[in-house]
Amino acid sequence: MRVAVIYRYESDHAREVLDYLRDFSRQTGHELEEIDPDTPSGAQTCRVYDIVEYPTIIALSDSGQLQNVWRGRPLPTISEVSFYV
Template sequence: MKVSVVYREESDHARAVIDFVRDYQRQTGRELETIDPDSPEGAQFCRTYDIVEYPSIVAASNEGVLQNLWRGLPLPLINELSYYDHDE
């Protein structure tokens, strides 16, 4: 499975997301993928998973099937995400 964080770097929520991603990496030893919704790839990702609110965190299987979606603040707990962040 794969966990991705969609957020805009130039936004009010950016600091909270950056801190969360750093803390997640520190606690789990794994990195979260970050996606810019304004990039072409990010825009396609947002259309695929119907993301219109930032930040959003997407947990998807390796085949791309949505497993869970968290929208907006507050961000989920690190242990909630780590459940989804593993190889199938």
């Protein structure tokens, strides 16, 4: 499984996402992948999974199949996301 957070680093929600990532790492011992939609690879990921709202958290299977998606705010609880890591 792979879990990624897609958000713009220079945005009004960046601080909230960074706090969430820090708390997630402390509570679970796992790190979430960060994707910037303004990079070429990030834009490709957004097109593939039809992501147009930020922040978005996606859980993917090892084969790349979308398992779950959380769009916008409020961010999901850490326990909801930790199921997928």
